Every structure is written in C-alpha cells, then in structure tokens.
Amino acid sequence: MSADIILRVENVSKRFGGLQALSDVTFDLPRGQILGLIGPNGAGKTTLFNAINGIYPPEEGRVLFNGQDITGWKPYRVAKAGLARTHQIVQPLNDLTVLENVMAGACFGHENHPLGRAREIADEVLEFVGLAERRDLLAGSLNVAQKKRLELARALASHPYLLLLDEVLAGLNPAEIAEMVQVVLKIRDQGVTILIIEHVMHALMNVSDRVIVLDYGKQIAEGTPEEIANNPRVIEAYLGDPKLAEKMLRGEV
Amino acid sequence: MKPWRDPGLWLSLLVTAAIGLWPAVAANKPYAREMMFTVLMSVGLASSLNIMQGYTGYVNFGHIIFFGLGGYVGFYLLSVYHAPLYVAALAGALTAALVAFLLGKAILRLRGAYFALATIGINEAARSFVKNFDPFGGPTGMTLKFHVYQAYGGANQALWITYIALVVLTLLIILVSYLVKTSKFGLGLMAIRENEDAAEVMGIVAPDAKTWAYVLSAVFPGIIGVLFFFKNGNIEPGDAFRLQQSIEVIVMVMLGGQGLVFGPLVGAAVYQRLRGYLLVSPLFKNIQLAVAGLLLLIIILFVPAGLIGWLRGRFPRLRRWLV
Ligand SMILES: Nc1ncnc2c1ncn2[C@@H]1O[C@H](COP(=O)(O)OP(=O)(O)O)[C@@H](O)[C@H]1O
Ligand SMILES: [Mg+2]
Numbered sequence: 144m145s146a147d148i149i150l151r152v153e154n155v156s157k158r159f160g161g162l163q164a165l166s167d168v169t170f171d172l173p174r175g176q177i178l179g180l181i182g183p184n185g186a187g188k189t190t191l192f193n194a195i196n197g198i199y200p201p202e203e204g205r206v207l208f209n210g211q212d213i214t215g216w217k218p219y220r221v222a223k224a225g226l227a228r229t230h231q232i233v234q235p236l237n238d239l240t241v242l243e244n245v246m247a248g249a250c251f252g253h254e255n256h257p258l259g260r261a262r263e264i265a266d267e268v269l270e271f272v273g274l275a276e277r278r279d280l281l282a283g284s285l286n287v288a289q290k291k292r293l294e295l296a297r298a299l300a301s302h303p304y305l306l307l308l309d310e311v312l313a314g315l316n317p318a319e320i321a322e323m324v325q326v327v328l329k330i331r332d333q334g335v336t337i338l339i340i341e342h343v344m345h346a347l348m349n350v351s352d353r354v355i356v357l358d359y360g361k362q363i364a365e366g367t368p369e370e371i372a373n374n375p376r377v378i379e380a381y382l383g384d385p386k387l388a389e390k391m392l393r394g395e396v
Numbered sequence: 397m398k399p400w401r402d403p404g405l406w407l408s409l410l411v412t413a414a415i416g417l418w419p420a421v422a423a424n425k426p427y428a429r430e431m432m433f434t435v436l437m438s439v440g441l442a443s444s445l446n447i448m449q450g451y452t453g454y455v456n457f458g459h460i461i462f463f464g465l466g467g468y469v470g471f472y473l474l475s476v477y478h479a480p481l482y483v484a485a486l487a488g489a490l491t492a493a494l495v496a497f498l499l500g501k502a503i504l505r506l507r508g509a510y511f512a513l514a515t516i517g518i519n520e521a522a523r524s525f526v527k528n529f530d531p532f533g534g535p536t537g538m539t540l541k542f543h544v545y546q547a548y549g550g551a552n553q554a555l556w557i558t559y560i561a562l563v564v565l566t567l568l569i570i571l572v573s574y575l576v577k578t579s580k581f582g583l584g585l586m587a588i589r590e591n592e593d594a595a596e597v598m599g600i601v602a603p604d605a606k607t608w609a610y611v612l613s614a615v616f617p618g619i620i621g622v623l624f625f626f627k628n629g630n631i632e633p634g635d636a637f638r639l640q641q642s643i644e645v646i647v648m649v650m651l652g653g654q655g656l657v658f659g660p661l662v663g664a665a666v667y668q669r670l671r672g673y674l675l676v677s678p679l680f681k682n683i684q685l686a687v688a689g690l691l692l693l694i695i696i697l698f699v700p701a702g703l704i705g706w707l708r709g710r711f712p713r714l715r716r717w718l719v
Contacts, residue, residue, distance in 0.1 A: 196597065219599050219600055223599045234594035247600070250583060253599070
C-alpha cells in the first residue's frame with residue numbers, strides 16, 4: 144500500500160438482519176484530501192462510518208488506516224490510532240461544560256494529553272470553531288447549530304490524522320453553512336485528511352477533491368465533483384432529475 | 397487548580413473533621429462517639445458509592461456487598477488469627493478490590509437497569525454464600541473473644557482507636573473523591589456517565605475505566621466493614637449484607653447531590669440525623685425503609701440534583717465552595 148493512502152476500504156459489506164446496508168464498498172483516500180460521500184437517505188453512509196470506526200464491524204472486507212488493518216477494532220482503539228469522527232445525531236456530554244467536552248476529546252485521543260495541556264488545546268479549538276464564549280456553559284444548553292460545532296471541536300481537539308464528518312452542515316442556515324465550509328477547508332489546510340458525508344450538495348461539491356456515491360449500500364459512482372454531477376447513474380439515483388447536475392453546481396440543491 | 401488551593405476541597409474536609417471531632421467536645425463522649433461513628437460510616441459509604449453512581453453513572457444496589465465481604469474477611473483474621481486491626485483492614489480492602497475487579501469484568505458490560513438488577517442479585521448470592529460457609533460461622537456468624545480487645549488496652553480504648561481510624565479513613569475518602577473528580581480519570585468517568593458510546597468514540601477505554609472506578613469505590617466499604625464489625629464484636633450474614641443498607645446509601649447520595657464531592661457528605665449526615673429522630677418514634681421504626689423510599693421519590697421528582705446540586709444551581713456564587 145502506498146504511503147500516502149491514509150484510508151483504504153476494501154470490499155466492505157455490512158448487513159442488518161435482512162437488510163444489506165453496505166455491499167462490497169471499496170475505495171482509497173489519499174492523505175491530505177477531502178473525500179465527499181453522498182447518497183440518498185438510508186444509502187448506508189453513516190453505516191460506512193460505523194464500519195470504519197468500529198461501532199459495527201463489517202461482516203466482510205477490511206479497513207486499513209495508516210497501513211494498519213483496523214477491521215473489528217473497538218471504537219476507543221480506533222480513536223487512539225488517530226481517527227476522529229462526528230455524529231450525524233449530535234452526542235454532547237450534556238452535564239459537562241463545553242470546555243470539558245472538548246478537553247475529553249484532547250485527553251483521550253492518540254496524543255493522550257494531561258488535563259492542563261488538554262485545556263489549552265480545547266481553548267484553541269473552541270476559538271477556531273467559534274464557541275469560545277460558551278466554553279463554561281453546559282453542553283446540554285447549546286442550540287443545534289452550536290452542538291454541531293461542539294461535535295466538530297471535540298473531534299478536532301484530538302488532533303486526528305483522519306476526520307470523519309457526518310452531516311455537519313445539516314440544519315444550519317446559509318450563513319452558518321458558509322462559515323462551516325470555511326472551517327472545514329481550514330482543517331484540511333492544517334493537514335488533516337477528511338471524509339465528509341453531506342446532503343448540502345453544492346457545499347460538498349465545492350470542498351471535495353473527489354466524491355463517492357452510495358445507493359442502497361452500493362457504490363454507484365466515484366470521481367471529481369464535475370464527473371459526479373454529470374454521471375447519469377447519480378442523476379437517476381437522485382429522483383431522475385435531468386437538470387440536477389446544473390442545479391448542484393449552482394448550489395440550488 | 398491545585399487541590400490545596402480549592403476552597404471546595406477544604407470545606408468538605410473541614411465538615412468531615414468537624415463531625416469527627418464532635419465527640420471530643422461533647423458532654424457524653426461515648427454516646428457522641430457512637431452517633432458520629434454511624435454518621436462517618438455513612439459519609440464514607442455514600443462518598444465511595446458516589447464514584448460509581450455519581451461520577452460513572454452506574455446505579456449500584458450492591459455497595460454493601462463490599463462492606464460485608466471486607467468485614468467478614470477482616471473479622472475472620474481478627475478472631476481466628478488475632479491479626480492486628482490494620483492487617484485486617486488491609487485484608488478487607490484487598491478482598492473488596494479483588495471481588496470488585498472480578499465482578500466488574502462480568503457485570504459492567506450491562507448497562508442501566510440491567511446492571512442495577514445484577515447488583516441486587518449478587519448481594520443475595522453473597523449473603524447465602526456466607527450463610528453456608530462454615531469457616532465464617534455459617535448462619536450464626538462469628539463473635540470476637542473479649543481478650544482480643546486487650547491488645548488495644550481494653551475495650552474502651554479499642555473503640556476509640558477504631559473511631560479515630562474511621563475519622564482518618566473518611567477524610568481520605570473525601571480526598572480521593574475530590575482527586576478522582578478533578579482528574580483525567582474522572583473526566584473519562586463523567587464522559588461515560590453522560591454518553592458511554594460517545595465516550596468510546598473519543599478514545600475512552602470504557603471497560604477499563606469502569607472496572608477501576610468499581611474497584612476504587614469498593615475498597616473503602618471493604619475497610620469500613622472491618623472497622624464496624626470490630627467495634628461491634630460480632631458479625632452475621634443478616635448484618636453484613638443488608639440490601640436495605642445499600643438502598644439507604646443510594647438515598648444519601650441522591651439527597652445530597654450525586655456527582656459532587658460535598659453532596660454525598662451532606663446527604664449522609666442529613667439522612668442519619670433524620671433517621672435518628674425517626675427511630676425514636678416506634679411508628680417510624682417499622683417503616684423506615686418506606687420513609688427512605690418516599691424520600692427518594694421526592695428527591696427524584698422535585699430536586700433531582702440533590703440539596704447541594706440545588707444550591708449550586710440556585711446560587712452560582714456558591715459553586716466555588718460546593719464542589
Ligand atoms: N443499527 C442498525 N440496525 C438496523 N438497521 C440499521 C442500523 N443502522 C442503520 N440501519 C439501516 O441501514 C440503512 C443505512 O442507514 P444509514 O447508514 O444510517 O444511512 P444514511 O446515513 O446513508 O442515511 C438504513 O436502511 C437503516 O435503517
Ligand atoms: Mg446518515
């Protein structure tokens with residue numbers, strides 16, 4: 144495996160009872176890139192994240208991270224290897240403060256910082272995502288947009304090599320989306336590789352180096368954002384709207 | 397913040413010390429000592445339970461198992477081998493730690509109500525085991541020969557030594573509770589309490605963290621059990637494994653405020669004082685568990701954060717003191 148492939152997903156399949164949530168998904172993610180992951184609701188995008196970070200180990204296939212086979216590792220072991228993720232449904236530690244939430248991210252990730260250093264990192268990261276003023280509030284008291292930022296901050300505080308972002312833009316207004324897109328690009332510029340699931344299509348098309356499309360657990364397309372927007376199979380998967388490609392690129396979808 | 401600069405820690409230690417020193421200034425010293433022995437014992441049991449229930453979020457109906465097992469093993473050494481009290485206390489601590497470690501591996505994978513139910517089952521299992529274990533005296537238990545106290549300068553002196561040991565132990569428990577709460581280990585436990593799955597995704601090794609929390613919270617009742625039964629002079633299964641006592645400790649933690657250092661301390665003291673008044677009345681004597689249950693219901697419904705938690709919410713300025 145070449146040194147600059149940070150994540151390799153090889154023939155990964157995952158079933159839930161009779162439902163084939165993922166079938167034979169295969170792709171490489173080169174270090175330093177942003178890979179977009181799209182697909183209709185229920186396509187298996189979140190399940191793919193869960194298969195990568197050990198929430199639900201796949202029945203078939205392998206996941207290689209930094210050259211190491213991490214298939215079937217527990218989530219904490221994957222985290223300690225330097226892979227962080229956010230959740231589509233936010234998971235704040237409600238009765239802890241915003242600062243403590245982010246400190247936990249810094250403390251227990253692969254850098255394993257003591258509390259003092261974790262507090263410094265948490266303050267930097269909170270500044271970066273724009274939550275610095277709320278650092279001493281309880282996480283449970285934040286609104287949804289702020290909780291999304293908190294998810295991101297917590298993952299970032301672990302200084303991951305690879306960051307999995309699951310719909311961090313969902314539920315945000317256009318101004319918030321524009322801000323968050325800038326944040327994502329800055330994270331990439333700091334050298335973090337990103338795998339991002341997004342429904343806000345134009346945003347995803349603008350940030351991604353490459354895009355993968357899942358439909359019913361199958362990988363139906365892979366390519367640059369332009370290639371994807373013009374791919375007939377993708378257009379079919381998205382309700383067969385022939386004007387979809389133009390709309391996507393103009394930001395109307 | 398450095399621990400010795402934290403006024404909250406000092407307040408908790410001072411209140412504990414004040415309770416401990418009370419018999420020294422009371423008019424009827426042996427009477428005050430007996431009363432404060434019960435209060436300190438409750439403070440120690442509640443504060444150690446809080447590590448599991450308050451910090452880690454695992455409701456445990458089996459805290460008294462460790463009190464009973466530690467007490468039995470220590471008592472056995474005291475009565476059969478005439479071991480010194482500190483050796484017996486150490487043995488009680490080790491027994492509790494070992495049992496918690498093994499038990500933790502088995503039942504800590506259960507979550508929420510399932511864990512709580514398992515701890516009830518284990519309490520009953522421990523009681524019937526000891527009842528049928530002949531070296532521990534079976535159903536009648538064991539009694540200390542009076543001459544054992546001679547080594548401590550007589551029974552009266554032995555009682556004072558035991559009391560002083562309990563005061564020191566309780567101060568230590570408060571200190572440990574504080575250090576856990578303000579440590580990285582404690583942050584991991586509280587993350588588990590808030591959301592165990594998310595905690596694991598952040599890299600917290602939940603199975604290990606929970607096991608160590610369980611072991612740490614078990615060590616102290618293990619020692620308290622030895623001190624208590626040494627003071628009593630006899631031990632029997634019914635006294636060592638009372639489910640009711642586990643429930644009372646839970647009520648104390650909730651009453652004062654779980655997840656805080658000061659909460660269980662205040663909860664235990666208030667509960668014991670309350671119980672002292674109620675026990676005088678023959679009516680309440682028979683329904684004390686019902687009263688505890690009612691109290692628990694009232695707390696959960698109206699002050700889920702407990703007395704100290706409520707004060708912290710109501711008067712943010714007090715937070716510095718009420719940690
Ligand atoms: N834990 C689970 N148990 C059973 N079915 C699940 C589970 N998680 C996801 N699924 C199912 O797998 C499919 C893919 O879900 P998901 O990965 O969440 O889709 P997406 O994130 O692309 O919207 C859906 O049909 C969903 O209902
Ligand atoms: Mg999803």
